[in-house]
Amino acid sequence: MLGGRLGTGLHVATGAQPRGGGEPVRRMTEEAAVFCRPEGDLRVDDVTPEDTLVAQGAPVARLREHPDIALVAPMAGRVARVVLRPGRRLAEIVLFREAGGDRHRHDVGGSAATEAGVRRLMQSAGLWPRLQRRPFGRLPPSDERPAAIVAMAADTRPMAPDPRMALRGREEDLARGLSALAGLTDGPVLLCQQAGPSLVENGLADGRVMIVTTGPRHPQGLAGLRIHDLCPAGIDAPVWEVHAEDAADLGALLVTGLLPETRLVSVAGAAMNETLLLRCQPGADMRGLSHGHVRPGPHVLMAGSPLDGREARWLGPRERQVTVNPQARAASRHWFQSALTRSSTQVPVIPTAALEQSVGGAFPAAAMIRALASGDDETAMKLGVLSLLEDDLALTDYVIGGAPRLSTLLRRMLDRIETEYAA
Amino acid sequence: MMRGLWDRETVALFLLLALMPLALTWLWFGGTQAALQLVLALVVSGLWHMIFMLARAQPPSFAGAITALAVAMLAPEDLGLIRLILGISFGTVMGELVFGGWGRNVVNPATVTLAFLGFGFPTAPWPDFVLPVAWGAIPAAAIGAVTGVMSARLLTGAGLVTLLAMALGADLDRVLPAAGIVLVLLVADPVASASTALGRWLNGALYAALVVMFTLEWQGAAPLQAAVSAALLASLAAPVLDEAAIALWLARRKGRHGRT
Numbered sequence: 001m002l003g004g005r006l007g008t009g010l011h012v013a014t015g016a017q018p019r020g021g022g023e024p025v026r027r028m029t030e031e032a033a034v035f036c037r038p039e040g041d042l043r044v045d046d047v048t049p050e051d052t053l054v055a056q057g058a059p060v061a062r063l064r065e066h067p068d069i070a071l072v073a074p075m076a077g078r079v080a081r082v083v084l085r086p087g088r089r090l091a092e093i094v095l096f097r098e099a100g101g102d103r104h105r106h107d108v109g110g111s112a113a114t115e116a117g118v119r120r121l122m123q124s125a126g127l128w129p130r131l132q133r134r135p136f137g138r139l140p141p142s143d144e145r146p147a148a149i150v151a152m153a154a155d156t157r158p159m160a161p162d163p164r165m166a167l168r169g170r171e172e173d174l175a176r177g178l179s180a181l182a183g184l185t186d187g188p189v190l191l192c193q194q195a196g197p198s199l200v201e202n203g204l205a206d207g208r209v210m211i212v213t214t215g216p217r218h219p220q221g222l223a224g225l226r227i228h229d230l231c232p233a234g235i236d237a238p239v240w241e242v243h244a245e246d247a248a249d250l251g252a253l254l255v256t257g258l259l260p261e262t263r264l265v266s267v268a269g270a271a272m273n274e275t276l277l278l279r280c281q282p283g284a285d286m287r288g289l290s291h292g293h294v295r296p297g298p299h300v301l302m303a304g305s306p307l308d309g310r311e312a313r314w315l316g317p318r319e320r321q322v323t324v325n326p327q328a329r330a331a332s333r334h335w336f337q338s339a340l341t342r343s344s345t346q347v348p349v350i351p352t353a354a355l356e357q358s359v360g361g362a363f364p365a366a367a368m369i370r371a372l373a374s375g376d377d378e379t380a381m382k383l384g385v386l387s388l389l390e391d392d393l394a395l396t397d398y399v400i401g402g403a404p405r406l407s408t409l410l411r412r413m414l415d416r417i418e419t420e421y422a423a
Numbered sequence: 424m425m426r427g428l429w430d431r432e433t434v435a436l437f438l439l440l441a442l443m444p445l446a447l448t449w450l451w452f453g454g455t456q457a458a459l460q461l462v463l464a465l466v467v468s469g470l471w472h473m474i475f476m477l478a479r480a481q482p483p484s485f486a487g488a489i490t491a492l493a494v495a496m497l498a499p500e501d502l503g504l505i506r507l508i509l510g511i512s513f514g515t516v517m518g519e520l521v522f523g524g525w526g527r528n529v530v531n532p533a534t535v536t537l538a539f540l541g542f543g544f545p546t547a548p549w550p551d552f553v554l555p556v557a558w559g560a561i562p563a564a565a566i567g568a569v570t571g572v573m574s575a576r577l578l579t580g581a582g583l584v585t586l587l588a589m590a591l592g593a594d595l596d597r598v599l600p601a602a603g604i605v606l607v608l609l610v611a612d613p614v615a616s617a618s619t620a621l622g623r624w625l626n627g628a629l630y631a632a633l634v635v636m637f638t639l640e641w642q643g644a645a646p647l648q649a650a651v652s653a654a655l656l657a658s659l660a661a662p663v664l665d666e667a668a669i670a671l672w673l674a675r676r677k678g679r680h681g682r683t
Contacts, residue, residue, distance in 0.1 A: 232680055341432075341482055348526030350434040351618040353571025354427075364669055366618035382673060401430030 024165065024264055024277040028097060029288030032074045032281050033314040034060055035092035042090045044071070052079045055102035056281075057125060057259035060093050066142040072126030072259065074283040076101020092314070108257045115183040119143075122250060125259050129317045130246040134224070134233040135386035136418050140240055147237035148187035150230070151178060153244035154194045154214045156221030157305035159268035160321050161277060163244050166264035167199060170248045175200040177251030178209045181242070191244065192226050199244070215360075224392030225362045233387045235421055243318065265289065265315065269306065269324035271299040284315045286322050298327040308394035308407075346373070346404040358399040365396070372409040377417055385413065431526055434572050434613065435485035439492075441567035445559035445607065446492055452553050457495070463504075464491035467511045475520045486525035486614075490515060493533035493608040497647060499540055499547035510540040530658050531615040533608065537651045549645035557600030563607045573611040576620060580627025581606055588635040598638045598646040605650035606630065610657055617661040621668035629664070630657035 036042040043064040048054060054077065059070035071090075077098045083091035106125045110117065122128050123142055133140040140146065153163045153174075167174055182189045182205035189209045193199050194216055202211045212230060214220045223241045233239040249260045262279040267286075273293050280289060286301045302309030302323040303316055309323045349355065351366035359365045363383050371380040390407035397406050450457055468491040472483035494511055502510070514536025519528040540547070567573030585602075589595055595602075610616060610630045617626040633653035641649055 232676075339476060339480075339482070345481075345523060347431050347482065348523070350429075350431055350526055350572075350613050352429055352434055352613055353574070354429040356620075361620075364619045364665075364672065367665070367669055383669075384676075399427040399429050401426045401428065401433070 024161075024279050026262060026279045027289065028075060028262070028281055029285040030097050031080070031094060031285040031288060032077070032097070032283040033092045033094045033285070034071045034074065034090075034283055035314050035316075036090040037316075038091075043088050044084070044090045045088065047082055047084070047093065048079050050079050050082055053077075053098065053101070054079060054095070055104040056261055057106065058104035059124070059126070060095075061090065063139075064088065066123075068120065068123045068142050069128045069139070070124050070126055071129065072104070074281040075261065076103065103258050103261070105257045106253065106259070108254060118180045118183055118250075118254075121253065125253055127246065127250055127253065127259070130242060130249075132223075132241045132318060132389075134227060134239050134241060134389065135235060136414050137389040140238065144238060146185050146187070146240045147233070148227075148231040149181050149185050149189045149240045149242065150223060150227055151181070151189065151191045151242050151244045151247045152221070152223050152226075153199055154192050154221035155320075156214075156216065156218040157307060157321065158218065159266055159275060159323070160305060161264045161266040163264075164194070164196070164199070165277075166245045166320075167248055170245075170252070171199060173248040173251030173255075174244060175204055175209075175251065176254055177247035177249070179205045180250055180254060181247060182208045185240075187231065190226075190230055192221070192223075193244075194221070219358065219360045219392070219395050222360075222392050222395075224388045225360050228362050228384045228387035228392075232384050235386065235417075239387070243320070245320075246318075263320060265320050265322065267293070267322040267324065269302075269322075271295050271297070271324045271326045280315075282315065282317055286313060286315055289315075289322055290324050294324055295326075299324050300327050304391075305394075307398050308391045349373075349400050349404075354399050355396065358396040359393075369396075369406065372406055372413060373404060375413065375416075377413060377420070380413060381417065385410070386417070389414075432485055435489065435525065437570045437572045438489055438567065438612075439485060441563050441570065441572060442489065442492060442607065444562040444566070445556065445604065446496075448559040449496055449552075449556045452556055460498070460507075461492065461495040463507065464495040464498075464511055467491075467508055468494075468515050471512060471515045471520060475524070481520065481524045484525040486519075487515070489608075489612075490519070490531075490533045490536070493531075494536050496608065497533070497537055497550070497605065497651065499544065499549050502540065502544060502547050506540070506544060510536050510543070513539050526614055528614060529662070530655065531609050531612045534615070534651065534655050534658060537609075538655050541648060541651060549647040551647075552600050552604060554600060557603055560600075560603040560607045564603075564611070567607065567611060572613060573607070574613065574616065574623040574627075576623040577611055577616055577627035578606070580624040581610070581631040582627075584628045584631035585635070588631070593635055593639060595635065595638055598634060598649060601646040602631075602634045602650045602653075605647070605654050609651070609654040612658075615658040615661065617664045617668070619665050619668040619672070621671065622661065622664040625664045625668070626657060626661050629660055630654060633657060 044061040045064050046062045048060040054073040056076040057072050060073050061071045063069045075097055077095040080096045081094040085091050131140050155163055178189055190212050192212045192214050195213055198211050219225055227239050231239055245263055252260050265278050265280050267276040267289050271294055300311055303312040303319045305321050306323045349369050355365050368383050390411055393406040393410055468487040472487045475481045476483050514532045518530055518532035518535030522528045564578050568575040568578055617623045630653050633656055634650055637649035637653055
């Protein structure tokens with residue numbers, strides 16, 4: 001339908017384009033961390049003690065529930081600080097970089113051939129945390145077979161680095177990684193890329209690796225909306241999501257036994273003098289990444305895009321974008337203005353064309369918002385809420401001005417569904 | 424966090440902006456009488472919004488001005504002050520504010536007011552519009568559709584059915600101006616109309632079909648009366664149309680994926 005063609009996606013203007021053709025520069029920060037967000041719940045064992053020298057890719061901790069899954073050092077360095085919350089829940093393990101440090105070589109030993117081998121290698125080499133499982137957006141259990149795996153080689157979030165650039169010259173690694181991932185599922189492995197030459201040959205692994213072309217506008221390149229469209233996640237049908245660069249890392253790891261050191265990251269935002277494209281380690285210190293390019297004055301560092309970013313110090317295992325924004329001063333409001341604009345209940349959302357486009361026409365937006373706001377889990381599940389995570393509604397939150405915050409409502413609903421249905 | 428544009432009040436302001444061509448031509452041709460009626464409607468509607476703000480912490484909305492404009496333009500004539508105030512109060516309170524304000528209402532409050540006045544005082548004559556005012560509905564629809572606050576699907580759906588009826592030989596010349604004005608003022612309200620893509624097509628088509636039916640079959644009805652009645656029924660049917668559209672979407676999805 002014509003409406004489907006016209007009615008999807010928005011352009012969000014958020015800052016300067018990268019200068020000089022945007023060739024990425026390699027910049028390793030002096031500090032990096034393996035960490036867990038406060039709302040996450042990661043119990044760890046075998047934590048490397050402070051002041052130990054570790055090689056890049058060497059395990060620094062293991063998960064208590066799944067001892068096969070290791071968290072690895074993002075760079076060669078010295079363990080500077082280990083912070084654990086009560087119950088051995090991981091807060092952060094901070095490393096200081098040591099120049100000329102080693103790289104840990106993982107035992108590959110023909111593991112590419114078998115499913116168990118690929119699983120073991122991904123878990124021991126620290127690639128497992130780069131998977132995201134839908135529904136609920138957590139780490140997949142170590143022995144789960146998903147209904148499908150979606151590899152994202154498209155990212156339409158404002159100022160996101162181009163995955164095509166990240167994958168330049170790594171097509172073989174990517175193909176090998178995707179073929180290996182195909183062994184972990186009975187369903188398809190879908191590579192979402194934007195229009196242009198195919199990144200890998202269509203139909204690898206007996207035709208189970210398939211290329212899907214996505215549109216160029218936000219939110220067409222969001223994993224959640226693609227999964228919602230192509231292979232909806234359900235409680236009994238989990239879908240894994242992985243960035244194509246991480247799939248290529250798996251491909252490289254399978255051949256060399258070395259975990260690739262860097263990833264492509266963009267540092268952008270209204271408080272930056274220029275947009276940077278960097279190759280840095282996972283878990284990099286965002287202060288180090290933006291240092292020297294920030295405009296004077298107070299600013300906030302966010303991991304993620306201007307739409308879905310959250311304030312943080314370290315870049316997460318799946319994040320490839322740093323947003324630096326000027327710090328907004330809390331304006332004091334007159335009581336009469338508050339009376340005019342703030343209500344005891346939340347202001348309703350008016351279904352306009354902007355709302356429809358902010359979800360890319362993927363589902364009936366007004367009905368979904370009504371279900372989210374009223375806590376109607378069953379209707380929301382019918383409409384496909386299990387394929388979505390907070391990031392997928394970030395654009396909608398932006399469009400409707402952030403009241404009510406749909407991503408908060410969505411997280412609350414997903415948590416509720418998880419305890420009620422999936423226990 | 425960055426904030427976008429399309430919160431409730433922005434939508435209301437864009438709707439007001441879209442209706443400006445219509446409102447200004449109407450004021451131009453209506454003179455003092457029209458202006459006074461508009462001021463009255465604005466004052467009464469604004470008063471109720473203030474009362475609900477103070478009593479229930481319900482923020483007032485610019486949508487109250489849209490309601491006032493629609494009522495001032497479309498209300499039956501020669502009602503007298505008391506009845507008009509009664510009608511506007513009933514529509515604003517029972518049609519919108521008791522549900523929690525604009526955005527939570529089921530039917531457009533102006534539609535409720537007009538239905539109340541029309542059925543309550545059936546002897547009062549319905550106003551007629553000079554042709555230039557009716558032409559004002561076209562830029563209004565265009566601005567509304569381009570800014571996205573009115574559904575282009577709904578407007579097109581209504582237009583297509585009207586064209587089809589005229590092609591089949593229905594004589595609609597008499598009712599078209601009133602039907603067009605009611606379409607942009609009452610039917611295209613994003614809250615009271617359907618919210619799914621298919622639902623909006625059906626919503627617009629249903630409104631036009633009802634207008635055609637009333638014109639041909641309802642003896643002695645004023646054009647505006649037929650249009651307002653059609654708007655009331657179409658907006659009451661909007662949730663059903665949405666339900667149907669979603670059920671169809673779910674069935675298609677189930678066929679494709681084997682699950683929803």
